[in-house]
Amino acid sequence: MRALKDRRILLGISGGIAAYKVGFVARGLRKAGADVRVVMTQAATKFVGPLTFEALTENPVGTDADFFHTGGGVSHVEMARACDLIVIAPCTATTLARLAGGFADNLLSAVVLASRAPVLLVPSMHTAMWQSHAVQQNLARLDPSRFRVMPPEAGDLASGDVGPGRFPEPQDILEQAAATLGPRDLAGRTIVVTAGPTREPMDPVRLITNPSTGRMGIEIARAAQVRGARVRLVLGPTEVPPPRAFDDASISVVRVMTTQQMLEATQAALQGADALVMAAAPADQRPAAPRPGKGRKKDLPATLDLVTTPDILLTLRPALAGRIVLGFAAETDDVEASGRRKLDEKGLDLLFANPVGDGVGFGARPNEGFLVSRDRDTETVASRTKADLADFLLDRLAERLPTSGGTTH
Numbered sequence: 044m045r046a047l048k049d050r051r052i053l054l055g056i057s058g059g060i061a062a063y064k065v066g067f068v069a070r071g072l073r074k075a076g077a078d079v080r081v082v083m084t085q086a087a088t089k090f091v092g093p094l095t096f097e098a099l100t101e102n103p104v105g106t107d108a109d110f111f112h113t114g115g116g117v118s119h120v121e122m123a124r125a126c127d128l129i130v131i132a133p134c135t136a137t138t139l140a141r142l143a144g145g146f147a148d149n150l151l152s153a154v155v156l157a158s159r160a161p162v163l164l165v166p167s168m169h170t171a172m173w174q175s176h177a178v179q180q181n182l183a184r185l186d187p188s189r190f191r192v193m194p195p196e197a198g199d200l201a202s203g204d205v206g207p208g209r210f211p212e213p214q215d216i217l218e219q220a221a222a223t224l225g226p227r228d229l230a231g232r233t234i235v236v237t238a239g240p241t242r243e244p245m246d247p248v249r250l251i252t253n254p255s256t257g258r259m260g261i262e263i264a265r266a267a268q269v270r271g272a273r274v275r276l277v278l279g280p281t282e283v284p285p286p287r288a289f290d291d292a293s294i295s296v297v298r299v300m301t302t303q304q305m306l307e308a309t310q311a312a313l314q315g316a317d318a319l320v321m322a323a324a325p326a327d328q329r330p331a332a333p334r335p336g337k338g339r340k341k342d343l344p345a346t347l348d349l350v351t352t353p354d355i356l357l358t359l360r361p362a363l364a365g366r367i368v369l370g371f372a373a374e375t376d377d378v379e380a381s382g383r384r385k386l387d388e389k390g391l392d393l394l395f396a397n398p399v400g401d402g403v404g405f406g407a408r409p410n411e412g413f414l415v416s417r418d419r420d421t422e423t424v425a426s427r428t429k430a431d432l433a434d435f436l437l438d439r440l441a442e443r444l445p446t447s448g449g450t451t452h
């Protein structure tokens with residue numbers, strides 16, 4: 044979400060029932076470091092008060108009372124000039140019609156018309172309204188070089204009906220906003236990301252696994268999509284959901300359970316890929332002979348025979364030639380040296396070695412450690428959120444991708 048930092052974002056709110064959810068968007072934009080100015084339509088102010096957004100953004104909120112008032116204040120032309128991106132959420136059928144028709148009869152539509160900034164629209168309305176000829180015609184009339192439209196999600200609607208029209212999750216809107224502002228330095232690249240733990244069954248209800256949440260790999264997949272990559276995410280069993288794909292091609296997710304399944308899915312995903320980010324924590328051992336039934340506690344064996352699971356990076360090493368590979372090492376001792384050993388052993392380009400235990404590493408949100416690489420000195424990486432770490436690691440990976448773009452694998 045680094046693309047939002049220090050950017051000036053005009054958040055337009057029109058009069059849909061989802062207006063009550065936009066506080067989370069305003070807050071998320073602020074947290075990402077953006078300067079947020081809110082403009083509300085008259086109808087929007089009937090759903091939620093401007094005071095909420097003044098408090099959340101620490102800026103005055105523009106309303107139609109300001110538009111039709113000549114005594115000082117900031118004009119629509121000044122507002123139009125002073126923004127890098129306009130986000131309209133929710134965008135009603137009426138506001139969409141105004142934008143498609145080039146109207147300037149309220150503050151929000153006048154700002155959009157007077158500005159050259161890109162516009163991200165988040166339409167939200169009843170399914171029948173969304174699918175109506177008029178709304179679809181209006182969408183088709185927008186200039187695609189300036190307007191980006193997030194199609195509404197399908198699901199439960201305020202009316203009690205079910206269908207497309209739902210307001211998306213605030214996090215998804217923030218990602219689209221970040222993608223609109225760039226950089227798109229991974230456009231045209233295909234990146235395979237593995238994330239999460241694997242599970243090795245002892246029987247249908249007992250298993251060997253580890254505390255990986257998948258958050259690190261999921262943040263890398265999210266950031267790579269925002270930067271324009273096509274992402275293939277091979278995901279173990281995680282509670283944290285994968286990022287929502289911007290479109291059919293931007294993220295594909297393959298869910299796996301065991302280390303063997305992760306190996307096979309990663310191998311398949313590497314076809315035509317430029318890079319592999321191995322952020323998963325596959326289980327290193329599995330029960331030698333999983334039992335077919337649950338079995339009662341008193342009948343369980345006191346010891347368990349284990350066998351080693353395949354090493355994904357070593358097994359795939361021949362297929363990784365010519366691709367940039369970033370690995371991770373969670374270490375309890377001698378973190379940097381252990382990381383460098385793993386980098387050499389597995390023939391990686393880059394490896395992020397981080398300490399685990401005592402509340403850091405697995406599951407914990409901030410992360411810190413050392414970036415060791417084949418071609419440069421070790422970089423010490425101070426504690427930062429996994430989202431920020433994802434962008435940092437992708438910077439280092441992007442620097443090493445061949446400039447021609449795409450591979451011929």
Ligand SMILES: Cc1cc2nc3c(=O)[nH]c(=O)nc-3n(C[C@H](O)[C@H](O)[C@H](O)COP(=O)(O)O)c2cc1C
Nearest residue numbers: 057058059060061084086087135136137138167168
């Ligand atoms: C309770 C209620 C909920 C509404 N929800 C929506 C909505 O979700 N989407 C929409 O396009 N219009 C919705 N409308 C209709 C808009 O409020 C109406 O078209 C209004 O004129 C929009 O004006 P604006 O685009 O200037 O904000 C709703 C109206 C009411 C009374």
